[in-house]
Amino acid sequence: MNTPIISFEKVNKWYGNDFHVLRDIDLSVAKGERIVICGPSGSGKSTLIRCINRLEEHQQGRLVVDGIELSDDVKAIDTVRKQVGMVFQQFNLFPHLTVLENLTLSPMWVGKLPKKEAEERAMAQLERVRIAEQAAKYPLQLSGGQQQRVAIARALCLTPKIMLFDEPTSALDPEMIKEVLDVMIELANQGITMLCVTHEMGFAKAVADRVIFMDQGQIVEQNTPDQFFNHPQTDRAQDFLSKILGH
Amino acid sequence: MAARVFQSIAARPAPVRTGGLMGWLRGNLFADVRTTVSTLIIGGLLLWYLPQLFNWAVWTAYWLPDAQACHPVEVGACWGVVAEKYRLIIFGRYPFEEQWRPLVATVLMMTLLVVSCVRLFWKPWLAGLWVLGLGLFFWLMLGGMGLSRVETDRWGGLPLTLLLATLSIAMAFPLALLVALGRRSELPAIRTLCTLYVELIRGVPLISVLFMASFMFPLFMPQGTKIDVLIRVLAGITLFAAAYMAEVIRGGLQAIPKGQVEAAASLGLSYWQTQRKIVLPQALAMVVPGIMNNFIAIFKDTSLVTIVSLYELTGALGLALNSDADWRPYKIEGYVFIALIYFAFCFAMSRYSLWVEREVNKGRQR
Numbered sequence: 158m159n160t161p162i163i164s165f166e167k168v169n170k171w172y173g174n175d176f177h178v179l180r181d182i183d184l185s186v187a188k189g190e191r192i193v194i195c196g197p198s199g200s201g202k203s204t205l206i207r208c209i210n211r212l213e214e215h216q217q218g219r220l221v222v223d224g225i226e227l228s229d230d231v232k233a234i235d236t237v238r239k240q241v242g243m244v245f246q247q248f249n250l251f252p253h254l255t256v257l258e259n260l261t262l263s264p265m266w267v268g269k270l271p272k273k274e275a276e277e278r279a280m281a282q283l284e285r286v287r288i289a290e291q292a293a294k295y296p297l298q299l300s301g302g303q304q305q306r307v308a309i310a311r312a313l314c315l316t317p318k319i320m321l322f323d324e325p326t327s328a329l330d331p332e333m334i335k336e337v338l339d340v341m342i343e344l345a346n347q348g349i350t351m352l353c354v355t356h357e358m359g360f361a362k363a364v365a366d367r368v369i370f371m372d373q374g375q376i377v378e379q380n381t382p383d384q385f386f387n388h389p390q391t392d393r394a395q396d397f398l399s400k401i402l403g404h
Numbered sequence: 405m406a407a408r409v410f411q412s413i414a415a416r417p418a419p420v421r422t423g424g425l426m427g428w429l430r431g432n433l434f435a436d437v438r439t440t441v442s443t444l445i446i447g448g449l450l451l452w453y454l455p456q457l458f459n460w461a462v463w464t465a466y467w468l469p470d471a472q473a474c475h476p477v478e479v480g481a482c483w484g485v486v487a488e489k490y491r492l493i494i495f496g497r498y499p500f501e502e503q504w505r506p507l508v509a510t511v512l513m514m515t516l517l518v519v520s521c522v523r524l525f526w527k528p529w530l531a532g533l534w535v536l537g538l539g540l541f542f543w544l545m546l547g548g549m550g551l552s553r554v555e556t557d558r559w560g561g562l563p564l565t566l567l568l569a570t571l572s573i574a575m576a577f578p579l580a581l582l583v584a585l586g587r588r589s590e591l592p593a594i595r596t597l598c599t600l601y602v603e604l605i606r607g608v609p610l611i612s613v614l615f616m617a618s619f620m621f622p623l624f625m626p627q628g629t630k631i632d633v634l635i636r637v638l639a640g641i642t643l644f645a646a647a648y649m650a651e652v653i654r655g656g657l658q659a660i661p662k663g664q665v666e667a668a669a670s671l672g673l674s675y676w677q678t679q680r681k682i683v684l685p686q687a688l689a690m691v692v693p694g695i696m697n698n699f700i701a702i703f704k705d706t707s708l709v710t711i712v713s714l715y716e717l718t719g720a721l722g723l724a725l726n727s728d729a730d731w732r733p734y735k736i737e738g739y740v741f742i743a744l745i746y747f748a749f750c751f752a753m754s755r756y757s758l759w760v761e762r763e764v765n766k767g768r769q770r
Contacts, residue, residue, distance in 0.1 A: 212666050238672040249667035252768065253685050262681060263671035297768060315671065 160224075161185035162319060162350055163209060168218035170204060178204050179215065180374040188318075191351045193361040193382070196371035197397060202354045205371070206321045209352070210241040223318060239267065242312030246324040248304045250296035256283070256307050257292040260314050268315075275314075282310040286340050302333025306340055313344075320344065322353040356401055358386065370394045471730040485725070485734040486741045492724035493742065496560015496715040502552065506563040509544040512537055513566045521756055523763070541567070556634040560715035560723070562745065568706040568716060572641040573699050579642065580649035585679060587654055598650070605647035610708055613640045618712035637709050645702045652694035656687030689764035696757035700750045717742050 163186040170179040178201045186192060194202045207213040208220060211227055211234045220227045222237045251259050260279035264270045270278070283289040286306040296304055305325055312320060322341065326334045338360050345351055345364035355361070361368055361382050368385040370378040370393075378385065378394050389395045423431070433443040464480035466473050467487075474482035486493075495503045516537045519525050545563065547553040559567075586598035605613070617640030618633055625631070660683050668678040688695070710719030721738050725731055 210670055212669060235672060235674075238670060241670070243667075243670040245663060245667065247661075247663050249661075249663040251664065251667070251682055251686075253689065253764075263673065266677050266681065267672040295766070295768075311671070 159188060162188045162190075162223055163352075164219075164221045165205075165208075166219040166221075168208065168215045168220055170208065170213065170215045170217075178374050179208070182218070182374075182376060184369070184376060186350060186352065189348050189350055191345050191364050191366050192353065192369060193365040193367075194352065194354045194369045194371060195356055195361070195397075196377075200371040201374040202371050203323050206243075206323060206352050206354055209319070209321060210238050210243055212243075239315060240317055241319045241321060242315050242317035243321045244305070244308050244312055244323065244325045246327050248296070248301075248308045248328070250304055250308055250311070252295065252297050254295075255292070256288075256294055256296065256299070259296065259307065260311050263311075264314050279310070279314055282313045283307070285313065285343075286310045300333060301329045302336045305329060305333075305337045309337075309340055309344070317349070319350045319352070322351070322355065324354050324356075326355065326357055358402065362386065370397065372397070471734075474734065481737050481740075482734045483737055485731050485737045488731060489724040489728075489738065490741075492561075493717070493721050493738065494561045496564065496720035496723060497558050498560055499552075499554060499558065502554065505544045505547075505551065505554075506559075506561070509541045510563045510566060512541055512544075513563070513570065517566075517570065556632055557713065559634070561720040562717050564709075564714060564716040565703075565706050568638060568641060568709065569703040571638055572645055572706075573702055575638075575642040576645040576649055576698075576702065577695075579646040580653055581684070583646060583650035584653035584657055587650070588657060602647045602650055605644055606651075610641070610644050610705055611711060613644050614708060614712050616640070633712065633714065637712060637714060641702065641705065641709075645698060645705075648701075649695060649698045652691050652698060653687065655694070656689075656691035657683060659690055660686055685764070689761075692757055692761045692764065696753060696760075699757075700753050703749060703753070704746060717745065 163184070165182045165184040168179055168182040169177070171177050180201075182205065184205075194205065196202050204213050208215050208227075209222055215227075223240050225233050225237055227233060227237060250256075251262070254262065257276065257279055260282060261272065261275040264275040264278055265272060268275075280289055280292065283292055286309055288303055288306050288310070291299055291303060291307070296307065299307065309325075325341065326337050329337060334357070338357060341351075341353070341360065342364055351364075353360070353365075365382045367379055368382050369376055370385065370389075370391075372393050378389065378391050380390070385394070386398065389398055421427075432439075434440045460480040462480075464478060465483055466479050466481070467483050469484035469488035471482075471484070471488075473479070474484065491500070491503060495506045498506050516534060519533070520530060541563075543549065543551070545554065545559055545567075546556070583598045583601060586594045587602070589595050589598070614637060617636040621636060622631075664682055664686070665678060668682045673681065706716055707718035709716055710722070715723050721735075721742050725735055725738055
């Protein structure tokens with residue numbers, strides 16, 4: 158097997174003194190792999206993926222992303238962040254900038270692209286998420302589903318090697334979940350490395366190479382979607398699945 | 405069974421508000437017993453008071469600059485005082501024959517201010533225009549290069565008010581930004597320093613800051629170094645205003661959701677890029693009314709520099725009337741005159757801030 162693009166080795170993290178949120182995490186992600194992370198709330202799923210672009214700092218263990226070890230070294234963090242796109246539950250678009258400006262911001266200021274090139278790249282990504290006609294609008298003038306697709310396009314403008322999704326459909330109205338998942342499925346089929354925290358089991362079955370189940374800061378179980386959903390190995394996973402699939 | 409075809413009801417315009425003047429009166433002034441009673445009381449007071457004011461200010465007022473004609477008790481306002489003293493009020497102790505210079509300087513400064521308010525001119529060259537404009541202003545006021553020299557302690561009236569207000573606002577704003585960011589810094593030394601600064605300045609009245617700047621500060625300076633009183637006073641007002649403004653801006657910073665900073669970080673933006681492109685534009689947009697409050701307060705606080713013998717507009721009025729026994733009784737008219745000048749500037753600032761508010765909140769409109 159090739160060297161993994163992301164590898165966690167005995168990673169630990171605490172919030173404050175007594176909340177041990179990540180416990181001895183060992184995980185390696187191959188290039189192009191699509192991973193879905195699920196588990197009950199408070200199990201550390203979001204924290205795990207937020208460590209990958211250092212929105213959260215881990216306190217023990219080694220975390221290597223694309224050959225760079227994450228530490229206090231600001232240069233290393235900057236380099237990693239250029240390789241990692243992130244999509245948030247609450248979209249986190251910049252409300253004072255138009256859709257197009259949201260997308261060109263990082264390419265122009267971080268990537269030092271000329272404005273014209275940045276805009277071309279932005280329009281191409283907006284086409285990709287099928288929302289190019291909204292480029293001149295402000296985020297709050299769009300529906301939730303449209304905003305999340307813009308957020309995906311914004312992350313893609315970095316031309317990242319890795320995409321992180323932190324519950325991308327949890328804040329959406331039911332009618333809008335599909336349009337976002339469709340975009341994510343397309344993306345998954347194009348070979349980008351994806352880590353996605355979600356409870357959308359249909360999405361997991363359709364695209365994931367591996368499902369990771371977390372509870373209380375640990376990786377409890379990992380398997381192919383088929384095996385995980387049909388033959389969960391631990392009682393904890395069985396219990397969790399019976400709750401989310403129970404009705 | 406075929407599904408029933410859903411027919412949506414076409415959108416209709418909202419009903420037009422009806423009622424005209426009578427409807428408005430009934431709705432707003434005589435809606436129930438309480439509003440009716442308060443309308444009658446306030447209306448009665450206005451009816452009783454306004455005619456007296458009109459009588460004093462217009463009907464029985466005397467308009468010509470003749471102090472003797474104003475003496476009889478039945479004469480109301482004596483507006484002649486303005487015609488007689490306006491040059492002293494507007495230009496203070498500036499040498500009389502040279503007063504075209506502060507006049508040109510004032511017009512220049514006001515033009516610069518108006519130009520700076522127009523969005524079309526928000527270009528890099530505007531900064532150059534300011535450097536040039538201020539250079540001209542100081543040359544006209546101070547003299548040299550062909551003009552006779554006039555020291556800063558002779559400056560006064562409106563040009564001094566405008567200069568103090570403009571420069572202290574222009575310097576206080578960036579300082580306030582830095583202090584507001586500093587108070588939220590992750591570095592304890594910077595945070596403590598900024599907090600200390602804000603608390604110290606807010607703990608003392610502006611008058612005492614001006615006193616310190618003007619009288620105490622020179623005592624600590626090495627013998628022979630002399631900093632112009634104007635500069636010391638400017639520094640005092642700037643430091644004072646920035647402390648308050650920093651707190652207003654900090655309020656805006658705290659209202660920015662954490663997700664905005666996280667999104668910027670995930671896109672690779674540095675701390676300063678995040679502040680400049682993401683946090684400050686949104687935070688400042690939220691606190692436009694508060695900041696404009698500060699600006700207006702600074703404009704009027706410049707009147708306190710009189711106590712350190714700089715005779716800006718308010719001080720110049722005192723100077724103009726106190727020295728003349730004939731006109732001394734007509735201070736009220738003089739104060740009304742400068743009140744109108746202050747009001748014109750402050751009202752313009754307040755209207756402008758409404759426009760700025762609309763402009764910066766465009767993304768929030770549906």
